[in-house]
Amino acid sequence: MDRIPILRMGEFLLVTIQVDMQDRLAMRLQDDLTEMVQRHRSRGVLIDISGLDMVDSFIGRMLSDISGISRILGAESVVVGMRPAVAITLVELGLNLPGVATALNVERGIELLRKRIDTGMSRANSDPG
Amino acid sequence: MLERILKEQRRELLQQWTAQLAQVATGGRISGEELEAQAAELLKYLDEALQTGSADDINQPAWNPARGFLEDLSRKRVLAGFSSDETATFLFSLKRPLFGALRAAAGKDADKLADEIWKATALLDKLGLYTVKAFQRTREEVIGRQQQELLELSTPVVRLWDGILALPLIGTLDSARTQVVMESLLQRLVDDEAQVAIIDITGVPTVDTLVAQHLMKAATAIRLMGAECIISGIRPQIAQTIVHLGVDLGGVTTKATIADALSTALRMTGRTISK
Numbered sequence: 157m158d159r160i161p162i163l164r165m166g167e168f169l170l171v172t173i174q175v176d177m178q179d180r181l182a183m184r185l186q187d188d189l190t191e192m193v194q195r196h197r198s199r200g201v202l203i204d205i206s207g208l209d210m211v212d213s214f215i216g217r218m219l220s221d222i223s224g225i226s227r228i229l230g231a232e233s234v235v236v237g238m239r240p241a242v243a244i245t246l247v248e249l250g251l252n253l254p255g256v257a258t259a260l261n262v263e264r265g266i267e268l269l270r271k272r273i274d275t276g277m278s279r280a281n282s283d284p285g
Numbered sequence: 286m287l288e289r290i291l292k293e294q295r296r297e298l299l300q301q302w303t304a305q306l307a308q309v310a311t312g313g314r315i316s317g318e319e320l321e322a323q324a325a326e327l328l329k330y331l332d333e334a335l336q337t338g339s340a341d342d343i344n345q346p347a348w349n350p351a352r353g354f355l356e357d358l359s360r361k362r363v364l365a366g367f368s369s370d371e372t373a374t375f376l377f378s379l380k381r382p383l384f385g386a387l388r389a390a391a392g393k394d395a396d397k398l399a400d401e402i403w404k405a406t407a408l409l410d411k412l413g414l415y416t417v418k419a420f421q422r423t424r425e426e427v428i429g430r431q432q433q434e435l436l437e438l439s440t441p442v443v444r445l446w447d448g449i450l451a452l453p454l455i456g457t458l459d460s461a462r463t464q465v466v467m468e469s470l471l472q473r474l475v476d477d478e479a480q481v482a483i484i485d486i487t488g489v490p491t492v493d494t495l496v497a498q499h500l501m502k503a504a505t506a507i508r509l510m511g512a513e514c515i516i517s518g519i520r521p522q523i524a525q526t527i528v529h530l531g532v533d534l535g536g537v538t539t540k541a542t543i544a545d546a547l548s549t550a551l552r553m554t555g556r557t558i559s560k
Contacts, residue, residue, distance in 0.1 A: 236511060240471030243506040244464075252505045259511035260478055 160185045162192050168200040168269060169193065169231075170262070174207035182218045189222060193229045200269035201226045204262055206237030216251035223256045232272045234258065236265035286401045287340060287408075290386045291332040299325055301382035309374060314365045323358060323375075330354050340408045343415065352415060359420040363427065369420050376413045380406065440466045442473040448480045449550045451543065453518075455488030463499040467506055474512050481550040482507050485543045487518030497532040504537045513553055514538070517546035 160181060163170040169192055171185065193201065203222065208215075219235055226233040234257045246253065257272065259265035290298070303321045311320070330351035338347025355376075362372045383405055391398035435456075445451045452470050456462075470482060484503060489496065500516060507514040517540040519527075527534065540546040551558060 234511075235509075238510050240468060240475065240506075240510065243471055243509040244467055246509055247502045247506045253509060258509055260474065260480070261511075264478075264480075264511060 158184070159188065162188055164192070164196055164198070167198055168202060168266065169196070169198045170202045170204065172204040172207065176210060177208065177215050177218075179214055182215060186218060186222060186225070190225055190229065193226060193231050198231050199273050200266075201231050201233040202262060202265045202269065203233065203235045204237050204265075205235060205242070206239065206261075208242060209239060211242050211245050211249075213249050213251060216246050216249060216253065219256055220251075220253055223253075227255075232257065232269055234265040234268050234272075236260065236262050286387065286390055286397075287383075287405055288332075288335040290383070290390060291328065291335060294386055295328050295332060298379075298382050298386060299328055301385070302328075302379050305378040305381060306375065309371075309378070311371075314367065320375075324379075327351070327354060327358075327376075340404055343408070343411050351412070355412065355416045356419040359416050360423045363420060363423040369417050372420050373413050373417050376409060376416055380409055383409075436462060436465055440469050442470055444477060444479075445483070445547055446551065446554075446556075448478065448554055449483065449547065450474065450477060450479045450481070451483040451485060451547075453485045453488060453543075457491070458489060458496045458499050460499065463503065467503050470503070471506060471510055474507065474510055479512060480554050481513045481515065483515045483517055483543060483546045483550060485518040485546070486516060486523070487520070487543070489518075489523075492523045492526055494530055494532055497527060497530070497534070501534065501537065513550075515540060515546045515549060517541070517543045 158181070160171060160173060160175075162185075163172075169189065171189065173185075175181075189201065192198065201222070203219065205219075223233045223235070235253075236259045238258065257268060259268045299321070302324050303317075306320050306324065307317060334343075334348045334351045338345040342348075343352065358375075359372055362375075384402055387401045387405060388398060391401060440462075441453070443451050443453070450470070450473055452466065454466065458466075470484075473479070474482060484500065486492070486500070492500075504514040504516065515538045516534070519539055519541060538546075538549065540549060548558065
């Protein structure tokens with residue numbers, strides 16, 4: 157597999173990471189996602205990492221980056237379905253992912269996205285992060 | 286000479302040894318018959334080991350039964366609540382009867398007696414040290430097992446409400462414990478699809494920078510999973526300590542009592558309580 161599929165659901169984009177992330181794959185995803193947000197003028201990005209059982213600092217940074225990039229392009233992003241082991245690893249690596257919104261599962265993620273989009277624009281703009 | 290005495294005068298040795306052992310108070314933890322049986326068994330193994338092996342090296346295969354017996358003996362003594370010196374005294378009290386027998390056998394030959402006593406004392410010391418080592422090992426095993434049990438006992442995750450979990454922490458937090466606590470809490474978050482986790486530290490006696498750091502780690506991991514974290518049960522002294530230490534609990538909601546935390550959690554999940 158040389159790229160991760162990005163699904164479009166109305167005004168949201170859904171990325172499901174099912175395979176072990178290699179650095180090149182992560183870079184590619186970042187490129188594809190930015191382009192998709194731009195092209196479809198998406199307002200929210202859901203990144204489902206429930207299939208991911210190993211993370212390193214690079215992947216942690218990628219999640220941070222995607223969140224930052226989407227915000228600049230005017231879309232909210234939510235990381236959903238992080239496994240306990242992954243959360244512990246990220247914390248031990250010292251990656252607190254500030255500014256990255258998280259939710260327990262896709263359903264909650266969509267709820268959170270809607271809430272953030274409804275109340276979000278003014279807040280996101282004033283948000284220094 | 287040692288071998289011969291053990292072979293030929295075993296009964297007399299045993300009698301005198303038992304008499305020695307009887308002088309030491311055991312506090313009812315072991316009966317006189319049992320002590321005598323143990324002494325007799327050890328003498329038998331010593332005799333056998335000396336027939337085939339040498340007294341210089343107790344790590345030889347010939348000493349296997351004797352070593353096995355001593356390990357077993359130490360384990361029993363640990364479980365019965367004996368101290369290490371009491372356990373070692375059991376073996377060292379053989380010295381007196383044994384040296385007496387050696388003296389009788391050596392007659393007027395002082396050089397020979399000195400040699401033989403040196404040989405016997407070296408052997409008994411080695412066996413004694415081996416016993417103490419086994420005693421300590423068993424005790425460490427017991428402590429390790431208890432720690433593990435305590436660890437499992439002390440991390441219950443309770444469900445306070447639909448989507449609200451609480452973790453009442455009791456006892457000191459170290460990194461091993463934080464790890465276990467975090468894992469079980471995060472797993473429950475996934476299983477219950479909970480939105481809020483309350484960590485109650487009423488039972489944590491002291492909070493220093495390290496404990497605070499562990500709490501922050503847990504809170505961050507909970508946030509990464511997509512849930513909210515509330516830390517409750519912060520006693521006045523602990524609040525003062527946290528401020529004096531300059532610990533930054535940045536971003537984590539803290540409440541004085543678990544009741545406050547629950548009402549906050551209910552509000553967070555969009556519920557209202559009315560009388």
